[in-house]
Amino acid sequence: xxxxxxxxxxxxxxxxxxxxxxxxxxxxxxxxxxxxxxxxxxxxxxxxxxxxxxxxxxxxxxxxxxxxxxxxxxxxxxxxxxxxxxxxxxxxxxxxxxxxxxxxxxxxxxxxxxxxxxxxxxxxxxxxxxxxxxxxxxxxxxxxxxxxxxxxxxxxxxxxxxxxxxxxxxxxxxxxxxxxxxxxxxxxxxxxxxxxxxxxxxxxxxxxxxxxxxxxx
Numbered sequence: 075x076x077x078x079x080x081x082x083x084x085x086x087x088x089x090x091x092x093x094x095x096x097x098x099x100x101x102x103x104x105x106x107x108x109x110x111x112x113x114x115x116x117x118x119x120x121x122x123x124x125x126x127x128x129x130x131x132x133x134x135x136x137x138x139x140x141x142x143x144x145x146x147x148x149x150x151x152x153x154x155x156x157x158x159x160x161x162x163x164x165x166x167x168x169x170x171x172x173x174x175x176x177x178x179x180x181x182x183x184x185x186x187x188x189x190x191x192x193x194x195x196x197x198x199x200x201x202x203x204x205x206x207x208x209x210x211x212x213x214x215x216x217x218x219x220x221x222x223x224x225x226x227x228x229x230x231x232x233x234x235x236x237x238x239x240x241x242x243x244x245x246x247x248x249x250x251x252x253x254x255x256x257x258x259x260x261x262x263x264x265x266x267x268x269x270x271x272x273x274x275x276x277x278x279x280x281x282x283x284x285x286x287x288x289x290x291x
Contacts, residue, residue, distance in 0.1 A: 076100070076101050076102055076103040077101060077102050077103070077124045077125060077191060077192065077195040078102075078103050078104075078105045078121070078122070078123045078124045078125070079096055079102060079103065079104050079105065079123055079124065079125045079126070079127055079191060080104075080105060080106045080107070080108070080114075080117055080118065080121060080123040080125070080126045080127070080152070081093060081104060081106070081107045081108070081127050082107070082108045082109075082110070082111060082113070082114055082126060082127065082128040082129060082132075082137075082140070083109070083127075083128070083129040083132070083157060084109050084110055084129060084132045084133060085129070086109075088129070088157070088180060089107050089109075092104075092127060092157075092187065093107070095184045095187050095188065096187065096188065096191060099188055101192075102188065102191060102192075105121045105123055106121045106123070109132075110132045110133065110134045110135060111128065111129075111132050111134065111135035111136055111137060111139060111140030111143075112134045112135040112140075114126065114128070114135075114140045114143070114144055115140075115143055115144060115147060115148065118144055118148055118151070118152060119148065122152075123152050124152055124153060124195050125152055125153045125154075125155055125191055125194055125195050126144070126152050126153070126154050126155065127155045127157050127178065127191070128140060128141070128154060128155070128156055128157060128174075129156075129157050129158070130156045130157065130158045130163065130165045130166055130169050130177075131158075131159075131165060136165070137156050137157075137165070137169050137174070138165060138168045138169045138172050139172075141154050141156070141169055141172045141173050141174050142172045142173065145172075145173045145273065153175045153194045153195055153197065153274075154169075154173065154174040154175055155174070155175060155176050155177065155178055155190060155191065155194050155201075156169045156170070156174045156176070156177040156178070157177070157178050157179075157180060158177055158178070158179060158180065159179070159180050159181075160179075161177070161179055161202075161205050161209075162208065162209065162212065164212075164213050166209060167209040167210070167212075167213040167214070168213075170206065170209070170276055170277075170280060171277075171280060173273050173277065174276070175194045175197070175201070175273075175274055175276055176190060176193070176194045176200075176201030176202065176276060177201070177202070177205075178190045178201075197274060197275070198244050198245045198246075199242060199243070199244040199245075199275070200239060200240070200242045200275050200276060200279060201276075202242075203240065203241060203242025203279075204242075206276065206279060206280070207240070207283070207290045208290070210280060210283035210284065210290040211283075211290035211291050214280065214283055214284045214290065221285075222270055222271070222281050222285055223270070223281065223282065223285040223287045224285075226266075226269040226270050227269065228266065228269060229265075231252075231262060232262055232265055232266050232269070233287075234252065235248060235252075235259065235262040235263060235266055236266050236278060236279075236282055236287070236288070237282075237288055238251060238252075239263065239266070239275050239278060239279055239282075240279045240282055240283070240288045245259045245260055245263065246259075248263075263275070266278055
């Protein structure tokens with residue numbers, strides 16, 4: 075089955091460009107478009123996309139609030155890939171904290187756009203881990219809160235897995251680093267997310283940075 079994508083951006087040229095790149099892939103299908111975040115929820119409910127590629131800045135409802143709205147009101151929400159002009163934008167960090175699964179620069183090369191959609195859809199790695207770390211260092215310092223990690227009571231192995239997740243390693247790479255099976259790693263990752271109350275790896279890693287458990291510097 076192809077990965078289905080909903081495009082949300084107030085610039086028609088951006089949507090057209092993304093559609094052209096993604097529609098050329100045999101394993102990706104663009105199922106709809108919207109010009110503002112206010113239209114996202116009804117489209118998500120009717121189209122059931124796997125991934126929403128959503129502009130972070132829009133006139134009526136921006137990508138941050140649209141992300142929050144989708145995650146709050148949709149029972150089985152799609153993955154959300156924030157599309158942005160600047161990778162060091164605080165809006166991007168806020169969108170990730172709100173529950174977005176990753177971000178994509180509008181100037182990205184076609185192969186990078188395709189890779190980002192596939193990676194976010196698969197959910198077994200962190201998209202642009204270095205950039206996420208830099209965003210956390212710049213915008214997360216004032217939000218430092220050790221409580222989520224303290225309450226999580228991660229085991230020693232789960233803590234190891236979280237550190238490797240923060241480096242952007244896939245489940246297979248973590249398995250190789252720890253010399254364990256892929257299914258074991260998958261179980262550890264699921265336990266980490268559950269204990270942290272995180273939607274996915276991105277939110278878990280941000281929690282790790284903001285708690286001081288992993289240093290973003």
